[in-house]
Amino acid sequence: xxPREQAIVEESLDPTDWKEIETLGHRxxxxxxxxxxxVRERPVWQKMPxxxxxxxxxxxxxxxxxPEKAYEDFLRHVLPYPTGNIHPRFWGxxxxxxxxxxxxxxxxxxxxxxxxxxxxxxxxxVEQQVLGWLREMLCFxxxxxxLLVGGGSMANVVGLAVARNAMAGFDLRFDGLxxxxxxxxxxxxxxxxxxxKAVELLGLGSRSLRLVPVGKDRTVDVEALAALxxxxxxxGMRPIAVIGNAGAVNSGAIDDLERLADLCERExxxxxxxxxxxxxxxxxxxxxxxxxxxxxxxxxxxxxxxxLYMPYDIGCVLVRSEEAHRGAFASSAAYLAPTSGxxxxxxxxxxxxxxxxxxxxxxxxxxMCLKAYGVHKYARLIEQNVExxxxxxxxxxxxxxxxxxxxxxxxxxxxxxxxPDLDEAGLNALNERILVELQESGxxxxxxxxxxxxxxxxxxxxxxxxxRDDLELLVREVVRLGRxxxxx
Amino acid sequence: xxPREQAIVEESLDPTDWKEIETLGHRxxxxxxxxxxxVRERPVWQKMPxxxxxxxxxxxxxxxxxPEKAYEDFLRHVLPYPTGNIHPRFWGxxxxxxxxxxxxxxxxxxxxxxxxxxxxxxxxxVEQQVLGWLREMLCFxxxxxxLLVGGGSMANVVGLAVARNAMAGFDLRFDGLxxxxxxxxxxxxxxxxxxxKAVELLGLGSRSLRLVPVGKDRTVDVEALAALxxxxxxxGMRPIAVIGNAGAVNSGAIDDLERLADLCERExxxxxxxxxxxxxxxxxxxxxxxxxxxxxxxxxxxxxxxxLYMPYDIGCVLVRSEEAHRGAFASSAAYLAPTSGxxxxxxxxxxxxxxxxxxxxxxxxxxMCLKAYGVHKYARLIEQNVExxxxxxxxxxxxxxxxxxxxxxxxxxxxxxxxPDLDEAGLNALNERILVELQESGxxxxxxxxxxxxxxxxxxxxxxxxxRDDLELLVREVVRLGRxxxxx
Numbered sequence: 001x002x003p004r005e006q007a008i009v010e011e012s013l014d015p016t017d018w019k020e021i022e023t024l025g026h027r028x029x030x031x032x033x034x035x036x037x038x039v040r041e042r043p044v045w046q047k048m049p050x051x052x053x054x055x056x057x058x059x060x061x062x063x064x065x066x067p068e069k070a071y072e073d074f075l076r077h078v079l080p081y082p083t084g085n086i087h088p089r090f091w092g093x094x095x096x097x098x099x100x101x102x103x104x105x106x107x108x109x110x111x112x113x114x115x116x117x118x119x120x121x122x123x124x125x126v127e128q129q130v131l132g133w134l135r136e137m138l139c140f141x142x143x144x145x146x147l148l149v150g151g152g153s154m155a156n157v158v159g160l161a162v163a164r165n166a167m168a169g170f171d172l173r174f175d176g177l178x179x180x181x182x183x184x185x186x187x188x189x190x191x192x193x194x195x196x197k198a199v200e201l202l203g204l205g206s207r208s209l210r211l212v213p214v215g216k217d218r219t220v221d222v223e224a225l226a227a228l229x230x231x232x233x234x235x236g237m238r239p240i241a242v243i244g245n246a247g248a249v250n251s252g253a254i255d256d257l258e259r260l261a262d263l264c265e266r267e268x269x270x271x272x273x274x275x276x277x278x279x280x281x282x283x284x285x286x287x288x289x290x291x292x293x294x295x296x297x298x299x300x301x302x303x304x305x306x307x308l309y310m311p312y313d314i315g316c317v318l319v320r321s322e323e324a325h326r327g328a329f330a331s332s333a334a335y336l337a338p339t340s341g342x343x344x345x346x347x348x349x350x351x352x353x354x355x356x357x358x359x360x361x362x363x364x365x366x367x368m369c370l371k372a373y374g375v376h377k378y379a380r381l382i383e384q385n386v387e388x389x390x391x392x393x394x395x396x397x398x399x400x401x402x403x404x405x406x407x408x409x410x411x412x413x414x415x416x417x418x419x420p421d422l423d424e425a426g427l428n429a430l431n432e433r434i435l436v437e438l439q440e441s442g443x444x445x446x447x448x449x450x451x452x453x454x455x456x457x458x459x460x461x462x463x464x465x466x467x468r469d470d471l472e473l474l475v476r477e478v479v480r481l482g483r484x485x486x487x488x
Numbered sequence: 489x490x491p492r493e494q495a496i497v498e499e500s501l502d503p504t505d506w507k508e509i510e511t512l513g514h515r516x517x518x519x520x521x522x523x524x525x526x527v528r529e530r531p532v533w534q535k536m537p538x539x540x541x542x543x544x545x546x547x548x549x550x551x552x553x554x555p556e557k558a559y560e561d562f563l564r565h566v567l568p569y570p571t572g573n574i575h576p577r578f579w580g581x582x583x584x585x586x587x588x589x590x591x592x593x594x595x596x597x598x599x600x601x602x603x604x605x606x607x608x609x610x611x612x613x614v615e616q617q618v619l620g621w622l623r624e625m626l627c628f629x630x631x632x633x634x635l636l637v638g639g640g641s642m643a644n645v646v647g648l649a650v651a652r653n654a655m656a657g658f659d660l661r662f663d664g665l666x667x668x669x670x671x672x673x674x675x676x677x678x679x680x681x682x683x684x685k686a687v688e689l690l691g692l693g694s695r696s697l698r699l700v701p702v703g704k705d706r707t708v709d710v711e712a713l714a715a716l717x718x719x720x721x722x723x724g725m726r727p728i729a730v731i732g733n734a735g736a737v738n739s740g741a742i743d744d745l746e747r748l749a750d751l752c753e754r755e756x757x758x759x760x761x762x763x764x765x766x767x768x769x770x771x772x773x774x775x776x777x778x779x780x781x782x783x784x785x786x787x788x789x790x791x792x793x794x795x796l797y798m799p800y801d802i803g804c805v806l807v808r809s810e811e812a813h814r815g816a817f818a819s820s821a822a823y824l825a826p827t828s829g830x831x832x833x834x835x836x837x838x839x840x841x842x843x844x845x846x847x848x849x850x851x852x853x854x855x856m857c858l859k860a861y862g863v864h865k866y867a868r869l870i871e872q873n874v875e876x877x878x879x880x881x882x883x884x885x886x887x888x889x890x891x892x893x894x895x896x897x898x899x900x901x902x903x904x905x906x907x908p909d910l911d912e913a914g915l916n917a918l919n920e921r922i923l924v925e926l927q928e929s930g931x932x933x934x935x936x937x938x939x940x941x942x943x944x945x946x947x948x949x950x951x952x953x954x955x956r957d958d959l960e961l962l963v964r965e966v967v968r969l970g971r972x973x974x975x976x
Contacts, residue, residue: 010872012952013587013797013861014524021588022521028592029513032599037506045831048610056613060621064862067589074596074856081610083602084831092831093823095846098601099501100509101555104516106598108562110799110853111520113586114571122536122569125544133548150638151846153839161689176693177665193821194845201649201843203691205664249823305846309501311598312848333681335581335737335937335946339920342927343533343572343580344935351641355689357682358583358639358793360800365598368562373501374552384498432827439830447832449823458823464500 015067024067035079036086036100039465043442045084052077084445088465089474092447094249094277094306094412097463101372102311105365116359118349120342127350127363133370134316138275138282138302139295145322147353148314148363152276153194155301155317158329158354160185160198160241162299163270166324167240173328177203184232186210187243188220190250192274195243217407218253220244222263229267241270246294247278250449250458252389252410254278257293264298273297276315277460278410280307283379287386290409298324307382307411307462310369314362317354326352385411385461392459392471401479405456414449414456417482428455434481444474503555512555523567524574524588527953531930533572540565572933576953577962580935582737582765582794582900585951589860590799593853604847606837608830615838615851621858622804626763626770626790627783633810635841636802636851640764641682643789643805646817646842648673648686648729650787651758654812655728661816665691672720674698675731676708678738680762683731705895706741708733710751717755729758734782735766738937738946740877740898742766745781752786761785764803765948766898768795771867775874778897786812795870795899795950798857802850805842814840873899873949880947880959889967893944902937902944905970916943922969932962 015021048056055077065073085095114123131146149155163185165172170180177183183204187195189211199209210232212225229239242264244255257273264271273279273294279302281287282294294300297320304314319325330352338347351357370378389411396402396415405414416431431448432455438444446459457478459471503509536544543565553561573583602611619634637643651673653660658668665671671692675683677699687697698720700713717727730752732743745761752759761767761782767790769775770782782788785808792802807813818840826835839845858866877899884890884903893902904919919936920943926932934947945966947959 008956010955011865011868013585013589013865013869014953015588018521018525018588021592022517025517025521025588025592025595026514028595029510029517032595033506033510033513035599036502045609047608047833048613052610053613056610056617058617058859060624060863061859062863064865065859067592067856067860070589070856070859073859074852078610078614078852079596079600082600083605083607083609083611085603086601093603093605095603096601097501098598100503100506100513101501101558103595103598103601104509104513104555107513107516107520107591107595108567110586110591110594111523112567112570113574113584113591113799115573115581115583115793115800117571117581119571120535121533121571122540122544122566123571125536125541126566129544129546136548150848151844153844153846157689157843164691172691172693173688174694176670176696177691178668178670179693180666182664182666193819193824194843197817197819197839197843200661201645202689203652203660203665205660205662205667207662208664249821303846305603311601312603313846329685331681331685333737334939335935336681337936337938339924339927339936341924343933345535345924351685355645355682355685356639356641358641358791358801360638364562364566368555368558371546371549371553371558371561372555375548375550377499377501377552380499381501436827436829436833439827445831447823448825448827450825451822465502467498468496 021067024071032103033100039087044087044089044445045439046081046442047440048081088463088467089444089470090463091459091461092445094460094462096305096309097465098311099309099369101369102365105368106311109361109364112361114361116350116361116363117357119344120346123361123363124348126367130363130366135318137375138279138300138318140300140318141320143322144318144320145325145353146316146318147350148316149354150313151305151315152301152303155315156194156274157198157201158317159272159299159301161202162319162324162328163241163272164202164204165328167270182208182237183240184208184210184237185241185243186212186225186228188212188214188245188255190214190218190248190253191243191245192249195274218248218251220255222256222259226263239269241272244271244273246273246275246291247410249277250451251406251414252277252408252412254290254409257291261293261296270298272299275300275302276306280382281410283375284383286383304366308378309464310365314366329353381464388461388466388468388471389413391468395475399479401482405451405454411461413459414451416454416456417478419486424453430482430485431455431457433485434478437481438477443477509555512559520591521588527575532575532577532933533927534569534930535928536569576951576955577932577958578951579947579949580933582948582950584793584795584797585953586799587797587857589857590853593856594799597849597852600849602849604838604849604851605845607832608834611849611851612836614855618851618854623806625863626767626788626806628788628806629808631810632806632808633813633841634804634806635838636804637842638801639793639803640789640791643803644682644762645686645689646805647760647787647789649690650807650812650816651729651760652690652692653816655758670696670725671728672696672698672725673729673731674700674713674716676700676702676733676743678702678706678736678741679731679733680737683762706736706739708743710744710747714751727755727757729760732759732761734761734763734779735898737765738939739894739902740765740896740900742778742897745779749781749784758786760787763788763790764794768870769898771863772871774871792854796866797952798853802854817841869952876949876954876956876959877901879956883963887967889970893939893942899949901947902939904942904944905966907974912941918970918973919943919945921973922966925969926965931965
């Protein structure tokens with residue numbers, strides 16, 4: 001060995017004074033816990049002022065500013081301008097609320113900084129446990145496989161990739177799609193846009209995603225679907241997958257999954273269920289019947305950062321056939337080969353189930369939250385949100401100035417302000433103004449959609465902080481803003 | 489309005505006593521800061537005992553255990569069994585170390601729980617700022633676009649998806665690959681396995697990924713590559729992309745990116761650079777020349793959770809042509825339509841640049857770390873790691889009992905213990921035993937690979953906590969274990 005060279009000074013990112021960073025950590029905990037505790041007192045959303053926007057355009061920091069300065073800037077320029085989804089009156093799109101335990105779990109995960117490749121480590125066992133729990137919560141068969149992913153979009157990509165490869169009838173991983181016939185997939189017109197993006201990413205082409213009409217209840221028309229499959233087969237295409245909605249994005253409509261499962265069984269087609277919105281309703285004995293058939297899916301996508309209220313990001317895909325799942329993703333490489341012991345002494349790697357190799361320890365927040373709060377609590381909160389949606393739908397129906405624009409079978413309510421003097425274009429413009437005003441005043445954040453040409457206020461309640469009186473406030477505000485808008 | 493029903497008791501995940509959860513948060517900060525401070529005193533890795541493994545197989549928690557109990561279980565069963573990558577003597581695969589500021593940033597991000605869809609909010613501005621900083625750090629042109637993703641694998645998927653769609657010559661998003669000719673991609677045999685998986689996921693078929701031989705320095709043979717492209721064109725295929733390695737996984741070899749850029753320009757082929765391992769070396773004026781040409785790539789994938797030492801997960805893709813980038817991913821839907829003000833008053837969404845819609849605020853940890861530590865510090869640490877790799881390579885070369893198995897141009901060193909009495913099979917077996925023993929004793933965690941049939945110990949130093957004497961300890965241990973292994 002050469003003697004240590006005296007001149008070499010080695011440095012690291014570790015602080016010289018650990019007490020200082022610990023003190024800063026305490027301050028952060030205090031500030032963030034207070035931020036959660038006091039959220040009801042703040043506006044749901046507020047626009048960033050121009051000086052903040054400018055302050056966030058900072059030149060590349062070449063020299064250290066130190067943790068305290070970075071945190072001061074966070075407090076001043078970032079923390080006051082959140083999405084708003086942790087607020088009790090946020091019901092835009094479909095976003096979860098997060099929780100104190102979820103927040104603290106992320107601290108723990110980032111401290112351990114486990115890379116959940118697989119391997120012989122606690123994080124692997126925790127993710128496997130969480131997947132087992134989710135399987136049980138969703139009534140999926142014990143032998144099925146799964147993976148935690150960044151969200152519903154990625155869960156759909158993984159589910160459809162497995163479907164594509166399993167149903168191709170040739171070695172698609174090796175030969176690619178250029179070698180094969182046109183494969184077609186089927187979904188209702190109410191299906192989320194991420195499905196089209198998944199089909200595009202997988203190289204299948206969006207023209208292969210056949211959109212099927214819906215009935216008045218906005219669920220897929222199963223007769224029309226069957227006819228379309230037959231016609232496509234007749235035209236020489238290869239129907240490979242039906243996508244069922246367990247809670248469609250616009251209105252929460254739940255396709256008749258039992259009939260879809262029957263159809264897919266008969267036709268030998270893969271059934272993928274997009275449960276990003278509604279799958280957690282399976283936890284409630286009262287709501288479960290509406291999802292009957294979901295447990296028969298070949299693959300199921302869901303989001304834990306939506307209706308399970310966990311912090312971003314965490315989604316999950318479950319696949320009935322582990323063999324098909326591994327068939328789409330398992331691979332090997334010399335630098336990943338298992339060894340006869342040590343860290344890679346266990347050959348299991350999560351990358352055999354999805355596109356990622358390095359993976360964060362997102363399982364920990366699910367593990368901590370499920371343990372701390374318990375599944376029964378989640379079931380009650382989900383039922384509470386559905387009851388709140390019914391309450392809101394009831395208020396809308398009782399008011400002559402409001403109109404319900406779609407059935408609200410789950411936790412999504414689409415409605416608008418109406419006035420006899422206005423035509424459809426006028427109503428659309430007025431309701432958009434109401435929406436913008438609701439958000440900009442900080443009173444509430446619904447989002448919007450368009451149903452049959454009608455602009456609607458869309459309230460999706462995946463919020464454990466919401467109370468009925470928050471929805472009553474929303475109704476009062478919409479009526480007030482509508483009346484005011486009529487005058488102006 | 490109907491009168492409030494008295495019987496309804498609404499609940500939430502919020503604690504009844506915020507002080508309690510704040511106290512728990514303080515405890516967690518103390519414990520985790522101490523966990524970081526004391527990491528050097530612990531084994532790099534240790535096997536989970538069987539009772540721990542059993543304890544982690546817990547029935548679905550139906551009833552609440554409370555945050556304290558969940559945390560106790562974490563302390564007992566999870567925290568002692570990490571991957572090990574935060575330890576100064578962890579050099580397995582290519583994993584980052586994390587940092588105190590990175591850890592605390594995740595607490596902040598999870599507290600805000602921003603959904604970084606885009607929209608008018610601070611998190612959008614922060615991610616745009618981080619992307620701008622990364623562009624500058626990597627000498628990418630100002631007009632290029634980018635996206636933070638879960639890691640290098642996903643960055644490669646996005647980069648290659650853009651390449652595929654931009655180079656197809658037809659409307660691939662709509663028509664799919666079944667409509668077109670076979671498109672081919674080119675990469676050296678040293679390219680990471682995630683590239684093959686990306687090509688498979690995109691439906692191109694792994695047979696379309698043409699593997700090109702490397703020279704003695706393990707960089708791609710550019711002559712052979714050019715010949716292969718010409719032959720494929722002649723055979724009626726459509727060459728669309730060359731993948732260059734800015735740090736190949738086995739040995740850190742850096743392809744001649746300047747020559748690849750010239751070739752791609754001449755051939756009108758997309759240049760994608762996989763910089764998951766080496767791209768951050770661009771920060772160092774001393775190392776930058778080796779990466780010359782990287783800034784000419786059409787797309788570049790990199791990992792911030794590797795050599796920028798940020799906690800999992802955070803990777804990034806940069807794309808030279810924003811138009812091509814959006815062309816592959818931009819989409820629209822009624823429920824995502826921008827409004828004339830409010831939260832969606834800004835039409836910008838990150839989902840126009842990748843497959844995900846809901847996205848976590850992973851930008852925050854990058855923003856906090858870059859501000860707190862400063863880019864110059866990162867440059868010095870990267871240089872320090874390269875110098876440490878040179879130091880290790882020097883020690884290996886000085887020892888008659890050790891053999892360097894590949895040039896070590898960057899931060900990866902492949903070597904083995906040798907003994908004149910053993911044949912290749914014997915050396916392979918012995919070195920695997922050395923590796924397992926190193927890991928199981930907790931002394932150090934290198935990983936392994938196989939080069940030209942030879943099992944090697946592979947040391948990848950993306951670790952800000954490593955000191956030279958840690959590597960000296962490694963060398964002593966390898967020699968000791970090798971000699972012992974010879975006797976047994």
